[in-house]
Amino acid sequence: MASLKERFTKWKEKRSIWQKAGDILFWVLIILFLIPGPRKAIMTTMNRATLLVKAPRMIDEDKQKVLTDMDYNWTLAWAENEPFYFTNFREEVVFINFWATWCPPCVAEMSEIEELYKKYGHRVAFMLVTSEKPEVVNAFMEKNQYQIPVFYMAGIQAPEALSFNGYPTTFIISRDGHVVTKKTGAANWNSKATRKIFEELLN
Template sequence: MISFLKKNWSNILFFGFVALMLIPQTRMPLQVFVQRLISFSPTETAENDRKSLQDYEWSLHQLNSEQINFSRSQGNVAIVNFWATWCPPCVAEMPSFQKLYDKYGQKVDFYFITSEKSDKISAFMSKNGYSMPIYLQIEEAPQQLQSEALPTTFVISKKGKIVINEEGAADWNSKKIQSLLDELLEE
């Protein structure tokens, strides 16, 4: 029996992992764990390739609050993240976003955009102790901020330049991102 285990340990681990992925209660936590392991700092768009946000008119409804317009962020540094509670890469990057928000929430406009039901979002935020500002999408985002992938995150400069357009999970609380935000805030 011991020789069988020694010869086949990698196969046993593989099939055990596959079995855990098939069980709904363990699938999401495993996917989130793996996404956190492979998340790196997002990539800044080359200066020549940056698009400008042309239209800031975008109505959003703040979770459990009033309707706002994205135009209030024109002239400010803004981070816009499209996410969902059922999306493992989205859930994986939320702790790093919370840390970034804790540090820059008074200086940078943060928008965490979802189209899920508000009660589901409220329960998720409460369960995880997150305090980031959540917005429900009322209408389509401006063309330059549209994406089919979740999560997708945009970092927008004071001048309206899209400095980062990142699809997939990333480590948003890295020194690289903090340095970039500091530079953008000084512009």
């Protein structure tokens, strides 16, 4: 059996400089993926790179779920742990994003949501909904200078029409309570496709 030194010598002799560079980069990435901090940064960057091809779309009308009176009774918490009643947003176009600070796809799409909020926040109700502790979320929002309103799950599950299995999951709701868009995974929210959906719902 060849020794480690012999294998290394053969590797140097047989591989071109570009092949060697590729091999080294591959193993560096493998090592970084095993370390929590760098792994999260790499995954966030990779998710951002895929946003350009992941634009949201509207659900076919005959497949759209509709929020009931009971669904609008959903209670959350917001600033200073004050209760917030979802019914306050009844008859408004609503953008809801379920997310977490530890979720790379969530972090990757947040800047796009922030830009969308700057353009439509005066016409559309935006909600970032999380189960994390306020101090953790506040630190994240302040660090990145995000202004999107954050709401906290107050021990009550989201309505069945807004059920989801992973982060991030985003819903767009029409004024009459139809869930017109549901997207699990990062997406390019500050896109022509999203603006078209909003304009259709607002007009």
